[in-house]
Amino acid sequence: MAASLTSTASNVMLSINEKKTVSVEIYRPFRFYIASHYSEREAQNLEDDLETVKKLRSDLERSSDSPDVRRDLLLTYYKALIVMETRFPISADKDHINAVNFTWYDAFKPKNKASQQSIQLEKAAVLFNLGAVYSQIAVSADRSSSPNGLKVACNSFMAAAGAFAFLRDNVSMKVQSTTVDVSSECAGMLERLMLAQAQECFFEKVISEGRTPGLCAKVSRQVGLYYEEALTALSVASLNQNFDRNWISHVQLKASLYYAEACYRYGMELHEKEEIAEEIARLKSGISALIDAKKSTKGVSAQLLDAIPKLEANLNRNLERAVKENDRVYLMRVPAASTLPPLPSYSLVKPMSMSEVLDASKEKMFTSLVPDNSAKALSRYTEMVDDIIRTQAEKLQQGSEITRVKLKEMDLPDSILALEGNISLPMDLKEDVEAVQISGGPSGFEAELQQLKDLRRVNQELLIQTEELLEKEAREDAQFRSQFGTRWTRPQSSTLTKNLQDRFNRFAANLKQAADSDARIERAVKDHSALMAILDYRPIESALPTLARPIMSLDANEDAVVGSLKQSLVILS
Template sequence: MLAIYEKKTTSLDLYRPLRNYISMFYSEREAQNLEDDLQTVKQYRSDLERQPDPSPTSRRDLLQKYFKALCLIETRFPISPDNDHINSVTFVWNDAFKQKQKASQQNIHLEKAATLFNLGAVYSQIGLSFDRATVEGRRQAIHAFIAAAGAFAYLRDNAAAKASVGTSTTVDVSVECVGMLERLMLAQAQECVFENTISKGSTPGVSAKISRQVGLYYEEALAALNVAPLKDHFDKGWTAHVQLKAALFYAEACYWYSLELHEKEDIAEEIARLKSGASTLAEAKKSSKGAAAQLLDAISKLEANINRNLDRAVKENDRVYLMRVPSPSFLPPLPAFSMVKTMPMNELLDASKEKMFASIVPDSSAKALSRYTEMVDNIIRTQAEKLQQGSELTRVRLKEMDLPDSILSLEGNLSLPTDLKEDVEAVQISQGPAGLEAELQQLMDLRRVNQELLVQTEELLQKEATEDSQFRSQFGTQWTRPQSSTLTKNLQDRLNRFAANLKQAVDSDARIEHSVRDHSALMSILDCQPIESALPSLARPIMSLDANEDAIVGALKQSLRQLETLGAQRAGLEDMLKEMKWKDDVLPKLMTSAGSYEDLFRKEIAKYDPICEDIAQNIEGQEQLLLQIQVT
């Protein structure tokens, strides 16, 4: 199998430029407070420059830590040729496959891409370090290879395009190259699965599907190696190795599939499959120069097995079956089944929980946080209004149907609802209807006094205006005082507003007086104590509906209990919303996000979707219950 060597870099001091930037744009005190973080970054970069590391696992851990540190640096420290940016830092990296080629960029994208590339390379080296003669060794190798595929895929999706912008780039971190390396790592992981399959003695059908998928992964890698920009970039031994592996595992699939066909006595397709495998191996051996002896030995052994079974199948067909052998080109594709997939690296490389440089919050992140908080507040406000409206709707609709008061009365409970009883007691404490009459009389007296004050004030202002006009006519230009209309404008405006308010109050008083007169007979019962003695009782013949009365009342009670349950749920949902907002600390993710804030906002806001759906279901359930209660 193939391991990838790390990219090499030149020495670089990140400590001094970063510290100078903090001191200049924040403060010297801030730079002193962040000294430990700056020293950590310096140590990471220094350790990265030393190759090779005697421990692949410690090298892997270093690369992961350094990548997270780069994510934090990217959002806080602008590195570019601009005058007000950190313009004294130039990252230089050699191509991993053509080391004489190098790239240099004054931005962090090349540094991040190279770090991810080296992480994938180290994982591939770890995969090769295990003893694949044992089950445990193969299991660990599979994990390492799919992790390597994950690192290359993460590089392709998150950093390769940015690192390739500009004139100074290398092919090894291009989208095409890291995509090819991902398929190669998956091929080697699937190959380990195939070795496990053979070791366990799985059925020929299973072995055929597993081996065919190995071949497909190698074929995908080979296709990328044969076109620009990878063509002629890799050593010929690499291309020969991948080509031989693709042929080997296609032939393996033919061999194992033919065994399954032999069991089914499908001799014609068995011969065709074996011929296809044999011809593929024969063709591949023509370009096997420089291939590993172990690989050539595996091809020779498989070729011998295929030819032996082919001879046997041909003889059996000539003597017994006499079936026409189809051309391999007319055969359907061999079945394949993948047992591996690229390991997701998002969580492993997530820097949002890192505390490095936490005290530095750029203005863009602060603004993004403010916008996100506004979006969350809008959700909370909208959903809280829905919950409040739902509770208010229930109260009003039940009141329109005299529920639950009518059921309580039917059961002999003649007490008033608590809210109404408190209102009645408040009126009785204020001397009932007599007290209200006294209040109305006092209101009329106050209205009359206000009207008099209004008239007096208007007269005073008019008198002052008349005197001013007389003096102005008498003394002419000698009368230098400003005009009365100018001096009294604010007073006149306030007087007009007062007059309008007083007119509105008079109209309101009239409506209240009219209402009191119209309901004088009803209001007379407010003098009765206790108030229940003056109320008509709701007894059985009044409520007799039909023979099913008890069932109807029972159904109403059940529905009302369900409404109470929904009401309690609404209170709990509102508390859950507030708790979610309290725990929603999105600033670390904003600080480490190198992509669009909009994408991050959509992902984070989606957390509130389930509880919003619960609220919608609660409101809908309440509406259905209210309709059911209305029918009952």
Template sequence: MSYATGVNVMLAVQEKKTVAVDLYRPLRQYIAVTYGEQEAQAVEDDLDAVRQLRLDLEKPPNAAASPSLRRDNLLSYYRALAVIEPRFPISPDRDHVHTLTFTWFDAFKPAKKAAQTSIHLEKAAVLFNLGAVHSQIALSADRADAAGLKQACNAFQTAAGAFAYLRDNAAGRATTAGGATVDLSVECAGMLEKLMLAQAQECFFEKVIGDAKPPALCSKVARQVGLYYEEAYAVLNAPPLNQHCERTWISHVQLKAAQFYAEACYRYSLDLHEKEEIAEEICRLRIGISALADAKKSARGVAQPLLDAVNKLETNMNHNLETATKENDRVYLMRIPAASSLTALPAASLVKPTSMAEVLDASKESLFSRLVPDSSTKALSRYTDMVDDIIRTQAEKLQQGSEITRVKLKEMDLPDSILALEGNFSLPLDLKEDVEVVQISGGPSGLEPELQQLKDLRRVNQELLVQTEELLKKEADEDAQFRTQFGTRWTRTQSSVLTKNLQDRLNKFAANLKQAADSDARIERAMRDNFNLMAMLDHRPIESALPSLSRPIMSLDGNEDAIVGALKQSLRQLENLGAQRAGLEDILKEMKRKDDILPKLMASTGSQEDLFKKEISKYDQICEEIAQNIEAQEQLLLQIQAQNDDFSSVFNLEDYKVAREKSYKQISAAIAKYREIKDNINEGLKFYVILQDAITNVKQQCSDFAMTRNIQCREMIEDVQRQIAGLNFPDGRAGYNHPSVGQSNLQRNASQQPDPQSAQPYPQPTYHHPPGEHPRPGYSHPYPTYATPPQVPYQAPTSQYPGYRGPYYNAPQQQPGSHPRPPYAIPSPYPPSHQGGYHRPQ
């Protein structure tokens, strides 16, 4: 062991030595067998890096390798070991890495060594050397300088942290694995931790002395130094260390414990002297001097500077004791208390072991990251299930809390009643949307122009119908006039026979118009009867048509504002709790997204259950916050319930609710009535448009019929006149002066008189003959150079709306088996349940 001399003498721990070992080949062979040759080739660089770290560790400490460099190498190698452990099991088992053997020598007894096929010995030895290197860094610092004193104090605390980590995480496993040296025992690691803490606290004592702090503070610091040394000495003086460590070490720690106990008594006595508590001062000095005397008797082999410091302290205490005794004998004459009656000296610990968990954490190491054993994958899945269960449970609590709030507020009609009092209330969303649709479509005020349009269309249809009937009537009158004039010579079919179907259609159109007029009257009557009800839909905004919540006309105590204010404040608090729940839910999701413990799982060497417990614990705080939020909400809802009861009583809220619900029902009824009338008007408009097309179609047919009949009429008039005049032509040709020909034509026309039931619209067509060709007897015409236009024989219509097909009517082509729809066919009227009663024109 090494010493540092100065104001106080301190100790440093020597590093353990090891035997060279090749990590590359055994690890690569295991990877190739377990994970495959391709994976072994992929991690060649990682294997080389680990091998180099072990080679650097095997080099003996020298001037070229400073403690800082050795410290960094030890940290890197330990993290590499943490990555290796879960991936490559090292043990004598044939299925494991069984060809690796680690050998380490005892730091206190270099002749003794331990060899194990276990990574636990390797990790324990590395941790021991890490603590030793930090103690050497502390010892090399210049404590005469403030910066050097701080560096030494921090290094001693880090060394204590390394030895504490060794005791808690590696020493027991190394011993269990078999054949570990005493320096890696739990007892030795604990002793070294206390020794390093004692020396770190001693650095603080040097600082407070250098800064001339009050004696009472210096006494507390010194007493804690002594306590740490006492704890270390207790372990050193017991098996197995009492027969293992050097005697000089035991004597050093024993003398240090006595020295700082005496130092605490000395500094405490200075404070007592200032307070003129001379009797206790004398007693404290005697106790300290006695402790130094006893320790010096067994202090063999300690460093001379330490003995010099102890002798100097003893001299100072004897001088102060002599002075205090004289003062007491001459002035104070106080009785000296017994040592057993005094209280223990106070102590103040200013140091603690530095936590090594963060610097030794291998979760961020990239070595062998692509190799994940099945056991780790299953463990990760189990942890993920644990996290999912927490997230799901807490999310359900949050959602349930929000739902409870919504239901409770709806039951209390909040915040709608508060908004109603301030004039900011609104319709229910579905009802408001219906009103907006009505207003966008024109509202009740827009129905009147539509009704007028309905009347205009009915008038247009009526005028078309009259015009069409006049066409047929005019043609029929002309036909009757000529029939009266010519008598039996007027052989064509009567108009009433040919236009019977057309007249039937027109009569049905007239009936449809009459029924439509009745429906229009009913719509107009419905508008007039429900105008006041529907008028509220024209209010913009619609809320202006609703009843309002107002303050009471007379107030008994004038506390309405206080009641409203308290309720609004509680609602704001409830809203804040809701926003907090939303934030907590986002935090939960983010925590789950970032919660990847696979690197930690692969680097952890302890129990998986312990790791899971530690990792899951990070959700404890947010779970507690969620529970507090839900509990606060429950209390707040009870408070709001009581406040709302007062509010309802003062502002007569129940009557307002009744009036409001009544208004909602009226608005719903107005919307329903508006839609009914609107639908009937639209149905009527559609009916009149289709009817107009149908009448226009029939009018065109009537017009074609009248024109064709007019042409036929002129031809027949000429034919009859020729018959009467008895005209004939020479050379056997028909002429105007040939009575036999005229007679023949009259007879022929008479013989061709159609039966009324099967009459065709026109007489049979005549035929022309080329010049010079003589027609057959009996088929000659009185006018050889004029013939009627080609005619299409009348056929009984097959559709529901028969009509006249004149010579200019082109019938649509239809496929065999198809049923053509007449161009003027009218769809069915709107359902009978509507207000209107329009019928399809037949």
């Protein structure tokens, strides 16, 4: 079977063997693809990266390295595969890399193999082997005599569980027609198995530290639950034919042993609480589980079989004591096992997250090659960003207009400035006011208006004089034309003075329009004379209105409200 059995002083755990592969030519097909799809110069620049990938794959094909070295190799190669996946399409397509064929054998049934032109198969196999190597590191750790060894074993089992969980959740579903060992079902089963063994490490720890029977019972029960979940997964049709019977027997016996162990430890806690009736029921349930487990122990290691009679003896001894005490002292009715609530459990382990461990974002290989899908994604991203910016700009413009109207309706921020007495005029308006003040203020307007009247009278007199001269010239022309008849050869007056008459009419119209305008100005000055009196104030800001604070405050909260309004206005600006 694809697992090796290793024992500590009192326990046996499983490690997973790696999948085997065959040699694959990586360098030439990848270099040809770069040269044909990018350029020969690009292919030359990436020679070192291609050699690195070639060496990683070559090292992967050998299995003579230590588990620690294998782990680092698998991690490095998997990150390289992630980088390559986005840049090198591997398939039977004529435009893709179609000369690379990955072949991997089933770890549990080596006669079965999968051979595909797919980088997903390569990734799945590498992840499986990573979980297998982590399990080998865990099993090889010295748990019996070294606290650090127990820690290494537990952490490595959780790392193995993380690798198998990552395989199940991210890669298995992308691989078509492959071997059973990298299927989602198998990866899930192996994750449960690794968690069970990691929890076992914690059970060994709490036992060695002499923790309370209640805690030991909870930890033990969780070990059994993980093994039960693994056993359930092994019983699925797609898996039960792919594993040796001794695999299933091992997991089944472990599940029963740790259930019985939990009954034994929980019974000790019940005895301390003098809950003798339930103690008897729990001990009987544990003994029954061991009796059933002994019926299918074919292929199980001798070390594991030795644990059965020892635990059974402990259960029987405590049961005999509890029965005697109940018969003589407590006289309690022993409940049926089926009526008992589930044993309490407590998990101390979880799959290690592999997201950071397998993160390839900082890898430097093939960085000069921009994947086609990345270029398309960048274009789509740019269009999306432009669309978002346009939409948000329109919303901002609409919001600004609505805000301006709302602030105007609430007389903000003018009301706050008036309340604080800090209001000031716009610079252009202030300069106009100062110009008026320099010219004499409101009283200066009256002098200006009087000057306008005088100028209008003079212009009107000049216009009348001009009109009289034109009329006189026309009369004289008519008189001489009547007196001399045909001897008066001068053109008619209306012809000679036509331009002058047109200009006269324009001047007359302009003067009338100016008179109307002056009249409107005079009326406006007269109507607003009282308001215009503030132009005599120096400085002009002293004439601006202010808001008086209320004589009585109802809740002394006005300052806070004003402060909040000011802060909101600052944010809006």
